[in-house]
Amino acid sequence: MSLQNQTAHLLRTLHKPGNPIILTNVWDAISAKAIASLPQTQAIATASFAIAAAAGLEDDHLTLDVNLRAIRAIAPIAAAYNKPLTVDFQDGFGDRLEEGIREILKLGVVGINLEDFGREMSVDGGDGKGGLYSISTAQERIRRVMAIAKEEGVPDFVVNARTDALLHGHPVAEVVERGKAYLDAGAANVFVWGGVKRGGMRREEVQECCREFGGRLNVSMKLTPGNLTLEELREIGVARISIGPQLMLKSAGFVAEEARRVLGV
Known part of the structure; x- marks a missing residue:
């Protein structure tokens, strides 16, 4: 087993229902070093919204190249502190999915968040910008990721499959259907995103998804x-x-407050 796959296997084993891995997401080298240096930190994870904001972009406008630039700064820090690194990979950046996965594997990444909401035009033949992939298409994209990881010697690569079905008004039953399908396709875990406007997931929704996924739930x-x-x-x-x-x-609020104090405002 390669060293990278050992790290991927470690990340998998840290996902324990009832004793969850806790990820305090990072966005650049400074935040990564601050969090990696804490002995309580089990793994390093990025947040695409924060990476996009640090680059002056909206989350929906984050490109693969900008994301990779941030990961290249963070990956050496994760390695230096012997922490598994999982990265937010949005929907896989459309047709650049395979290209992007190969690039992050070269950087030592051992896991990703992969969303089922495509940001490209005409998702699964629909009209307009963006939309949920069909379950079969989302499954196929997970399988493609796992096939590349296996080909590159990291068969224990961790896909945290995110579904945005709840956020976009679909019932919990569909969330459960999607989550189970993603686990069957090779995902290690399911991330159900409730969204800020919706107020996140309700307790009963967390309970139902947790039960249906056998605990393999990220919130x-x-x-x-x-x-x-x-x-x-x-x-x-x-x-x-x-x-x-x-x-x-x-941190942005803290910087503004400190600057205000220094400026005597």
């Missing part, structure tokens, strides 16, 4: 009062908790 935990706490999520039995761009947003 985004809000760092504000009144939301499900870490202990509550552990009790429900999720396997992975992330916080997305929240640290980046907090």
Whole structure:
């Protein structure tokens, strides 16, 4: 087993229902080093929203090249601290999916978030910009990722398959159907995104998805009062908790406040 696949296997084993891996997402070399240096950090994960913001872009306008530039800065830090690195890969950047996966594998990445909401025009023959991939297309994209990873000697590569079905008004039943299909296609875990406007996932939705996926559920935990706490999520039995761009947003507020103090405003 290659060293990279050993690291991928380690990342897989850190996904334990009821004792979840907790990811405090990073966006550049500075944030990566700050988080990697903490002994409690089990792995490094990026957040595409934060990477895009750091480049002056909206999340939907993040390109593969900009994402790779950030990953190239973060990957050596993860390696130096012996932390598995998983990266937010959006929908796989359309037709550049295979190209992008090969590039990040060269950088030592051992996992990705892969979304089922395509940002390209005419997803699965539909009209307009963006839309949910069909279940079969999303499965096929997961299989393509896993096939490339195996070809490159990393068969334990971790796909955290994100579904945006809930966010776009689809019922929980479809979320469950999609999640199970993605696990069958080779995903290690399912990330159900509820979205800020919707108020995230409700407790009963987390419970149902967790039960249906055998605990192989990733949720985004809000760092504000009144939301499900870490202990509550552990009790429900999720396997992975992330916080997305929240640290980046907090750090921006801190910088503004400190600058205001220095400027005497």
